[in-house]
Amino acid sequence: MKTVKLSASVLAIAAVSATAAAARDTVQVAGSSTVLPYASIVAEAFGENMGFPTPVVQSGGSSAGLKQFCEGVGENTIDVANASRAIRESELQTCAENGVTDVMEVRIGYDGIVFANEVNDAEFEFTPSDWFNALAAELPVDGEMVANPNTSWNEVNEDFEDVAIKAFIPGTKHGTREVFEEKVILAGCEESGAMEAILEINGGDEDAAEEACMSIRTDGASIDIDGDYTETLTSIQGEEGAFGVFGLAFYENNTNIIKVSTMGGVMPSTESIASGEYPVSRPLFFYVKKQHIGTIPGLKEYAEFFVSDAVAGPGGPLANYGLVADPELADTQKAVADEVTMGSGS
């Protein structure tokens, strides 16, 4: 087999040298599946309008995309990473170790995270503490941590109907999971007073308390979905009264199938997220490898096109799909035009 592989590679080399290894002229994008629809809308419009080839957009998740992004500099690495969370310090470090030193961070807008059940199911008005009490692995009861005993929503909150707790939440490889844990579960932990109780039990160790807050039960009431929202949708359709965690854009495209619940009394919509009233939202980003600008044709133009008013502004195609336009878009546009990199002062 070794000889076979060897000859395969020899043939491949021959094939490539025959075509004289043309330089890559297509922008390569990878990353978050939440950003993917926006990126493909932009890529499509970019290809149609700007006279450059349509960029290639891969999916796979924020972490996978950033990992690919940080692999190094050169034509065999991607130019842009989409992410539904900010890049981590550790990832930047990996980037720097591999020679990716100039990274531009571009915020494209905001995305809401909504909690929805099937359109004919009961209506709920949630607060973060309801979700914490429903999904936390352990709850503090009388000075002791006990495994979460709640099995029905009306045990969590008397106002709710007697519906079994069943939630399909994004798996740990999704950027959405982090936001869910932080803005819903942790917020609920603090809001319900469980945080203080836990601090009392463990003697004031805040990190440990946060971790205890954010650990999700694994007894089947909460199920991780590693795939896309379509998988979550299929899952809640198969289970009576089940809840799913979706992106606002996904909900807006499927309002006849799923029904969102309010969070803290606010209905999720592009307006309530833009104003900051709806609590569970997060910024979406893409990261540009500045070292590739000038080498890969169209890279800077793509970044500028993405954040231009006609595309990412209110009323543009991205807002039409469900993106909450960034009120500070002008600053972003300027930063992209000036090629401001991370850690260069601004």
Next chain:
Amino acid sequence: MSDISASAAGLPGKSSLYAESDRTRRRNAAEKRFRLYGLGAVGIGVIALVCLLASILGSGLSAFQQTYLKVEIYLDPAIVDPNDARLMEDPDAVRAELSKVLTFGYAPLIQGSLQAQAEELAAGPAPEITPQLLAAMVSSAAPTTLRDYVLANPEEIGETIEFDFLANARIDQYLKGKVTRESAALDSRVDVAQLNAADELLDLGQMEKRFNWDFVFGPDASENRPEAAGIGVALIGSAYMMLIVLVIAVPIGVGASIYLEEFARKNWLTDIIEVNISNLAAVPSIVFGILGLAVFINFMHLPISSPLVGGLVLTLMTLPTIIIATRAALKSIPPSIRDAALGVGASKMQAVFHHVLPLAMPGILTGTIIGLAQALGETAPLLLIGMVAFVRDYPEGILDPAVGLPVQVYNFTNRADPAFVERASGAIIVLLVFLVIMNLVAIILRRRFERRW
């Protein structure tokens, strides 16, 4: 045995030819039961196949039909050409100036042209329709069609031209019976007034459903316009990859098997190779993707997302299948053929190439085609080499980015708009058609050229 010896020992009356003994009855019953098990197993398989085909055909056949809308568009110079570029001499300069108006700028053109019709409809059958709602019934791919037309024909600016636009996905789904008035009432992407207008336009003959070649040959489209999405790029990508597999895997695979089967000495080394080939055939395909990323992209610097890398990875994956099938085909040729050839003075190579190989050809071809079919349906290894992606430009060679058919199916299923469900099934139908054709060819070749001894 004991039965025979028992009757031979003579137990008269106990074994009549007319009356079944208990034992015979039990044996017959066991056979009957086994037949039923077999029938049951086949039945379950057939039912599963029928269910699968029914669900795919049921949801996918409609993807080949699409709704089109005839709209007369006034190419308003104020919108299309605010700087009067069309009056310039140099066609390149005209084009450069005209292309400054982006597709987003063309959207008002459609709404403006539909104004009169919207008022007419609002006065009659669809009272709540507004120009905005009516314009929203046209696909968001329409401004692109308009812009391309204007760029190609700048002399027609200022005239009124009839265009055949795709209708919006929800309107299309309404005509296909998948959007109802009840679901539309809950749906934020469609209004019941639009459905009423659609009924009227259908009566007027302004809207029609017809066969959609763009689904088969057109490129993919973003989530804002599912109605425009096609599988053309995936078809070309798959064709390129199959070509590469055919060109590289067949000579290497057949060469390796001929050497191993006919020339190589049987020793521990060839034994190890043989075991490894069998093992490789069972390796999960994603492993080949990892190998492809490491060797072809990171080491050899071949372009990401290109059918060349995809084809090479699939070649590695298909090689064991081809080698095993070819060796089996060579083994099935009786040694008498070789002996006869050698006996009349042929060299070993002549014996193999003139006599053994032609006879083994049907088996080799069958194995190759089955290996190709397997490669055609593979997605996992392509994930790691950047071929699971949104690609819109047709690849012009094996170095340009492309996707494969099964990848396109996967991409469609991951999208939020329900209209992509039918397109996923439609793409599966196309993929199945190719697989059936390939397997049919394999069967025909075997039937026609196979010899039995």
